[in-house]
Amino acid sequence: MTDITRLVTDQQALGVSKLINEQVPPLADGQALMRIHRLAVTTNNITYAAFGHTPHLRYWDYYPVADQGWGQMPAWGFAEVVESTVEGVEPGERFYGFWPIATHVVVDPVRVSQRGFYDGRDYRLELVSAYNQYQRVHTDAAYRPENEDYQMLxxxxxxxxxxxxxxxxxxxxxxxxxxxxxxxxxxxxxxxxxxxxxxxxxxxxxxxxxxxxxxxxxxxxxxxxxxxxxxxxxxxxxxxxxxxxxxxxxxxxxxxxxxxxxxxxxxxxxxxxxxxxxxxxxxxxxxxxxxxxxxxxQIRKRNADWGPAEVTRRFNEAQLAFIDRVQQPDSPWLTVEEHQGLEAAQTLIQSLVDGRVDPVKGHVVVL
Incomplete structure (x- = not known):
């Protein structure tokens, strides 16, 4: 059994959160246990949470919570495989994707490929595909270890x-x-x-x-x-x-x-x-x-117009140029501020909800 801690949010008062502890039973066939390492938490998360029940977004549905009125706020970041029963998803591998604000999460990898995997839980298949895929860092052409914080932000x-x-x-x-x-x-x-x-x-x-x-x-x-x-x-x-x-x-x-x-x-x-x-x-x-x-x-349109590989190539090129620009030492557009642990994440989320953030700072939660 693995102990995990999750940060859950009051869906009617987004600055209010609580930490819940759970035990994960042994993995079933077709599952992997991920340890979440670092997450970017931004005003965008608050916006998504505010519109979390709209049909095109369904933000609260990615990581359901049993407590009525509470939700699990997802965020982009990096996680590593702790244990796996899935061929091609190996312990120690690092993935980029849309994780819950939590210490760990269990996923059901399907469509495993060189690029990564999709989470195959039934309810996830109804959600937006772009938020349901997990990228191996070693096959991501735009990944740079020194740029992890900037990538996820x-x-x-x-x-x-x-x-x-x-x-x-x-x-x-x-x-x-x-x-x-x-x-x-x-x-x-x-x-x-x-x-x-x-x-x-x-x-x-x-x-x-x-x-x-x-x-x-x-x-x-x-x-x-x-x-x-x-x-x-x-x-x-x-x-x-x-x-x-x-x-x-x-x-x-x-x-x-x-x-x-x-x-x-x-x-x-x-x-x-x-x-x-x-x-x-x-x-x-x-x-x-x-x-x-x-x-x-627009992604779907351009996938049809250009093909997914060309969309990815153009985006990667632009993203690397943007990251290079925002961290230029003489005139940075963004500086990274780290917050250690889930308790610090609670304080950060309240500040984001209240609008008490410096626009030059990007906030990263390290677990």
């Missing part, structure tokens, strides 16, 4: 950024000549801008809070940085699309009222501040109703 966000930039280009930016991006200090937002940096036919405007404005200006990737109180100073005659990473109702209303005639598209890419859904049936603002962007949709 940035890859899950950067795949959204990379595919969002591709989605916008694929749609000709919906005819816009200016792209306005809220929550410009978020990693997903500036990752998207990084992927658009070679375009000279677009004006990219970052919207941010007064407290984060200096940080966003220091990134140097936006053509213009505007505080949320400066939206009405934007030229209303320029065809504009809005990429909404904030979910802030007031910001959205100001943009729609100010840019009504020239607002060509509202791309709802995430929510850093508002944990409620936009109900299109109740849409009353002038201009286009928001259209949700979901990275797996």
């Amino acid at each position: 940035l890859r899950p966000l950067f795949i959204t950024s990379f595919m969002l930039a591709d989605y916008l280009e694929d749609n000709g930016f919906f005819g816009a000549r200016r792209v306005v991006i809220s929550s410009a200090s978020s990693k997903t937002a500036y990752g998207t801008v990084f992927c658009l940096q070679d375009r000279d036919d677009l004006d990219v405007v970052g919207l941010t809070s007064a407290s984060n404005k200096a940080f966003v200006e220091g990134l140097g990737c936006y053509d213009q940085v505007v505080g949320y109180d400066g939206i009405t100073g934007l030229d209303p005659s320029v065809p504009t699309m809005y990429v909404d990473f904030s979910g802030n109702d007031g910001v959205r209303a100001t943009i729609h009222h100010h840019l009504t005639e020239q607002l060509v598209h509202n791309c709802y890419a995430g929510s850093a501040h508002n944990h409620e859904h936009i109900n299109e049936a109740e849409w009353t603002l002038p201009g286009p109703a928001p259209r949700r962007y979901f990275a797996p949709d």
